[in-house]
Amino acid sequence: MNKKLLIVLSLSLVLLIGTVTMAASPVRVALVLSGFLGDQSFNDSAHQGLLRAVEDFGIELRVLESEVPADWEQNLVAMADAGYDLVIASSTQFQDILERNAGYFPHIKFGIIDGVVEQPNVVSAVFAQNEGSFLAGAAAALWTQYDHLPGVNSEKTIGWVGGMDIPVLHDFLTGYRQGAQYIDPDIRVLVSFAGSFSDPVRGKELTLSQYEQGADIVMNVASGTGNGILEAAYEEGKYAIGVDLDQDGIYPGSIVTSMLKRIDQAAYLMTQQVVEGTYEGGQVLYMDIANGGVSLTDMSVMQAALGDDFPAEILEVIEELTQKVRNGEIVVESYEGFRRN
Amino acid sequence: MFSLSEIFTLTLIRATVRMSTPILLAALGLIVTELANITNIGVEGIMLVSAFIAVAASYWSGSWVVGILAAVVAGVLIAALMALIHLKFKADVFVAGIAINLFSLAFTRFLLKNWFGVAGSFYSPRISPIPRINLSFLQIHPVIDTLFNNYNLMDYLAIVLVFVFNFLIYKTVWGLRLRFTGVHPAAVETGGISVTTKKLQALLISGVLGGLAGAHLSLGYTTQFIENMTNGRGFIGVAAMYFGGVAPITTWLASLFFGFTEGVGARLQTMGFPSQFILMMPYVATVFAITFSMIRQQKKLTQKQPF
Numbered sequence: 041m042n043k044k045l046l047i048v049l050s051l052s053l054v055l056l057i058g059t060v061t062m063a064a065s066p067v068r069v070a071l072v073l074s075g076f077l078g079d080q081s082f083n084d085s086a087h088q089g090l091l092r093a094v095e096d097f098g099i100e101l102r103v104l105e106s107e108v109p110a111d112w113e114q115n116l117v118a119m120a121d122a123g124y125d126l127v128i129a130s131s132t133q134f135q136d137i138l139e140r141n142a143g144y145f146p147h148i149k150f151g152i153i154d155g156v157v158e159q160p161n162v163v164s165a166v167f168a169q170n171e172g173s174f175l176a177g178a179a180a181a182l183w184t185q186y187d188h189l190p191g192v193n194s195e196k197t198i199g200w201v202g203g204m205d206i207p208v209l210h211d212f213l214t215g216y217r218q219g220a221q222y223i224d225p226d227i228r229v230l231v232s233f234a235g236s237f238s239d240p241v242r243g244k245e246l247t248l249s250q251y252e253q254g255a256d257i258v259m260n261v262a263s264g265t266g267n268g269i270l271e272a273a274y275e276e277g278k279y280a281i282g283v284d285l286d287q288d289g290i291y292p293g294s295i296v297t298s299m300l301k302r303i304d305q306a307a308y309l310m311t312q313q314v315v316e317g318t319y320e321g322g323q324v325l326y327m328d329i330a331n332g333g334v335s336l337t338d339m340s341v342m343q344a345a346l347g348d349d350f351p352a353e354i355l356e357v358i359e360e361l362t363q364k365v366r367n368g369e370i371v372v373e374s375y376e377g378f379r380r381n
Numbered sequence: 382m383f384s385l386s387e388i389f390t391l392t393l394i395r396a397t398v399r400m401s402t403p404i405l406l407a408a409l410g411l412i413v414t415e416l417a418n419i420t421n422i423g424v425e426g427i428m429l430v431s432a433f434i435a436v437a438a439s440y441w442s443g444s445w446v447v448g449i450l451a452a453v454v455a456g457v458l459i460a461a462l463m464a465l466i467h468l469k470f471k472a473d474v475f476v477a478g479i480a481i482n483l484f485s486l487a488f489t490r491f492l493l494k495n496w497f498g499v500a501g502s503f504y505s506p507r508i509s510p511i512p513r514i515n516l517s518f519l520q521i522h523p524v525i526d527t528l529f530n531n532y533n534l535m536d537y538l539a540i541v542l543v544f545v546f547n548f549l550i551y552k553t554v555w556g557l558r559l560r561f562t563g564v565h566p567a568a569v570e571t572g573g574i575s576v577t578t579k580k581l582q583a584l585l586i587s588g589v590l591g592g593l594a595g596a597h598l599s600l601g602y603t604t605q606f607i608e609n610m611t612n613g614r615g616f617i618g619v620a621a622m623y624f625g626g627v628a629p630i631t632t633w634l635a636s637l638f639f640g641f642t643e644g645v646g647a648r649l650q651t652m653g654f655p656s657q658f659i660l661m662m663p664y665v666a667t668v669f670a671i672t673f674s675m676i677r678q679q680k681k682l683t684q685k686q687p688f
Contacts, residue, residue, distance in 0.1 A: 076608050078493075078501020105500065107609065205656045232647060233656035239612045240502075240603050241644070245400060247645035252392045264502055264607045271504075271603055 045370055067126070067315050068100045069093070070119035071307070074112055075237055076105045079263040080202060081284040082303060086130040086153060086286075089304030093311040095219040107238055113137045120145040126314045128153065128307055132208045138162060149319055151310040153303055163313065165306035165325040166378075169208065170215030172299040172334030173259075173367055174372045177219025178282050178361055179297055180257045181227050183279060189349060191277040192256045192267050199230040199250035199258035203237040203265050211375040212261050212283075218373055222361075230255050240268030245273035247280075257281065257296060270295060286337050293345030297336045302327060321381060329365045391527045393644050398536055399602065401640030403594050403611075405427070405539045407618030408625065408632045409546055410590030415627050416550065417583035418563040420480035423562055424591045425465045431456045431595025433489040436508055436606040437496060443511045445684030449596045456592025457585050459485070464584045468577055482615075490608055504605030511601040514680065535597040539631070542590070547629040559583060591615070617667060624670035626677070640664045680681030 071090055073083045087103060094101050102124070104115040116137055119127045129138050135155035142150050142159040149161055156164040180198040187194055194330040200216055203207040213231060220227045230253060232246040243265035249257050251272070257279040260266035266283065273280035274291035282288060282298030289295075307328055313319040327333020336358060343350045364370040407424050414421040434455035438447030459481060466477040490500070497503050511534050519530040550556040561569050562579040569576055598614070599606050617639055625632025646659040 076490075076501035078499045078503070078608075080502070080515075083501070197650075205660075230651035231653075233660065234648040235656065235660035236612060238607055240605060240607050240610060241598060241612070241614075244603055245396060245643065246647050246650070249392075249644070250651060251394060252390070253648070253651060267502060267504065267605055267607060268603050271605065331547055 045324045066076045066098050066100045067311075068102070069126045069128065069314070070104065070122075070124040072112065072115045072119060072134065073103065073105045073128050073321050074109075074133040074191045075263060077103065078233060079237070080290065081263045081266060082301075083130065083263070085285050085301070085303035085339050086128070086307045089130070089307035090311060092304065093308050093315075096102045097311065098217050099311060099315065109133070113141070117141055117144075120150075123148070125149060126151060126311060126319075128310060130154070130307065131168065131302070132206065136308075149314055149321070150252045151307070153306050155262075157312055158322060160321045162321060163310055163319065163323050165303050165327060166309065168305075168326070168328035168334055168372070169212045169299075169301060170218075170374050170378065171217030171372045172301060172336070173212045173261075173278060173327045174219035174222075174260055174365065174370075175329075175358055176297070176299045176360060177216035177221075177229075178223050179219075179354060179358060180216075180259060180281060181220040181223035182351075182357060183257045183296055184255075185224070186294075189346070189351075189368075191279065193254060195228075195254040195256075196224060196226060197230060197254040199255035199257070200232070201243060201246050201250065201258055201260060201266075201269050202231075202233045203261055203262035204235060205233040207375060207377055209233070209261055211378040213238070216259060222370070223279045223357075227348070228254075234262055234265045237263040237265055239265050240271070243268030244272045248276065251276050251278050253268050259283070259299075260287070261267045262370065282337075288337050288339070288341035292341050296342050297339045300335050300337060302335075305333065334364070382511075383547050393641075393648065394528055395532075396644035396647065397640040398532065399640070400643040401600065401636040402533070402536045402539045403597050403602065403614050403631055404621050404639050405543070405636035406535075406590050406594035406597060408621040408636055409539075409542055409629060410587030410594075411622040412546065412550070412625075412627050412629060412632060413559070413590075413619055414583045414587045415622060416560050416563045417475050417580045418566070419467070419479075419580060420508050420619070421460075421463070421584065421587050422475060422494060422616065422619060423459070423481035424478075424587060424594075425611055425613070426482040426616060427456045427459045427481075427588055427591030428464075428595035428598065428611045428615050429485045429489055430459050430607070431592040432599035432610055433492060433595075433606050435596035436503060436599045436604075437492070439600055440505060440508045443507065443509050444601055445511045448509065448591070448600050449511065450570075452596035452600075453589050453592035456590075456595065457588035459586025460584045460591065464581050468580055468584075486609060489606075493606070493608070502605060502607040508600070508604050510604040511596070533597070533601045535593065535601040538593070539597075543629045543633045550629065575642075585591055594618075617663065620670050621668040623674040626674065638670070639663060639666060 075083050077083050080214050082261050088102050093099050126149045130153045132155040138157045142162050151163045153165045185197050230250045234242045247269045259281040260269040261283050274294040279296050282295050284301045287298045431452040435448040435452035438451030439445050463481050465475050466472045467474050512533050514534050520526050566576045621635040625635035642662045646662050648658045
């Protein structure tokens with residue numbers, strides 16, 4: 041009996057010492073991904089933001105990757121259980137998982153990017169991907185009119201290839217369509233989903249088939265699958281639009297612009313809040329055109345590739361549209377469930 | 382909203398061929414092992430490792446030929462590992478296959494991180510891709526040119542291999558012995574031929590073909606490596622092999638059928654069909670194909686037995 045008590049006592053002592061020493065150690069942040077790093081897109085962007093936080097605040101960072109849905113919940117719970125100060129779940133696919141588990145760890149701070157979880161210990165960051173896609177759609181609709189450029193045909197058809205068929209991608213699509221139709225009401229938008237975020241072979245095949253059906257520019261919203269989309273543009277001498285990160289330089293001259301979803305900024309902001317003690321659970325960070333949370337790249341890579349052929353007008357139009365969205369003159373529609381309250 | 386003429390174009394035939402090649406290469410290897418009574422589901426893992434090695438070798442050497450050769454060597458090594466597990470240590474072949482597939486997924490991740498310091502995907506302009514072949518004598522007519530010309534080298538190679546293996550299996554002593562290894566191993570042993578050696582040969586050959594399939598994914602069809610980029614194409618190869626009745630030429634047709642479902646799917650989606658339904662097609666086709674071939678097999682068996 042006494043022996044047991046002793047063991048329990050000594051164990052709690054060890055734990056106590058452990059907690060005390062931890063208080064002095066740096067803020068520990070865990071990033072849980074529903075995929076892998078190296079997608080040059082969503083996951084890498086979150087990682088970049090946190091690497092910036094490592095530099096600025098000296099936090100300790102741990103990244104858990106998996107594309108197997110069964111692992112996601114385990115990874116999240118494991119990190120919370122390990123007592124990380126902030127556990128960031130980076131993607132909309134963690135929404136239900138976090139909803140279920142946040143309550144079990146009231147002392148752990150959570151963050152979710154690209155989804156909303158209304159719990160007292162979760163900060164959510166959502167992107168107006170519809171607004172960013174609106175600009176991308178407008179850019180694509182303009183581009184398909186520049187027949188003088190190599191690879192642009194006379195058909196008014198543009199394309200869009202997504203990864204999995206999930207609501208957040210439809211929010212992209214809604215904005216893309218609206219932007220394209222704002223420029224040209226008669227435009228035809230081809231839409232395909234690959235059903236996976238890690239199948240570049242299928243991504244390429246879908247893109248080739250859209251090119252064959254008359255599209256000359258295709259927007260990539262497909263993470264790892266998207267690498268195949270960009271490659272198709274490069275090989276066929278056609279055009280693509282990148283997503284999440286600045287993908288313009290992957291195939292210079294083939295990628296007109298990228299829609300930047302500043303996932304890095306959202307991850308960085310959450311960490312900053314924890315470090316500076318301003319973290320407030322239940323809060324929603326809206327990242328939109330107005331606060332620079334979403335935007336297009338400046339197309340400088342494309343400009344350099346095309347030289348004098350580059351239609352400078354497109355930059356002016358995009359800038360004008362950005363202003364109009366910012367001051368509310370244009371209201372970009374959202375997909376059901378993504379409307380802001 | 383859509384018209385048939387827009388779906389059934391010449392380019393659909395091209396897409397069909399393109400999408401069938403990795404399945405066909407995998408299935409050819411599977412035929413050889415299946416004839417020796419080994420259902421080698423490890424082909425998925427063999428393809429994945431080979432795809433990675435192909436990219437790595439091509440990146441370092443700047444030559445796609447080296448890339449293909451390295452992929453084949455990698456495929457053979459993984460197949461040899463499988464042979465060790467199954468033939469030497471007598472593990473169940475399905476268990477060995479699953480082990481190889483899980484191992485390959487983690488192993489390629491590990492190498493990606495260690496060799497290139499990246500996670501998830503690797504691509505670089507320094508990776509030299511397998512070229513497309515332009516046969517000028519096919520340019521006589523635009524239709525012929527669209528249908529037959531300018532495929533990737535591997536697309537042509539796969540078709541050549543169909544006939545090579547058809548010859549090897551049905552017209553050579555080696556093929557006869559291989560087929561008997563599966564049908565009646567005791568008779569083969571009585572004839573003074575080692576069943577284990579035959580099975581080992583079959584596995585190593587499936588390693589070569591799995592290696593080619595992997596190299597095609599990462600150097601032929603695309604020029605990059607992404608984790609788990611095989612995405613079940615090895616398993617669809619298993620289905621194609623059964624659907625094709627474990628014979629090269631019919632398996633080729635079966636692979637084309639699977640390629641066709643992918644190609645049609647890509648076109649139907651843009652016509653506004655729900656993506657969930659379209660993306661299901663290759664897998665539904667797989668279920669039908671397997672069911673169909675199993676029914677056929679059952680019939681054969683009952684016909685053979687008089688009572």
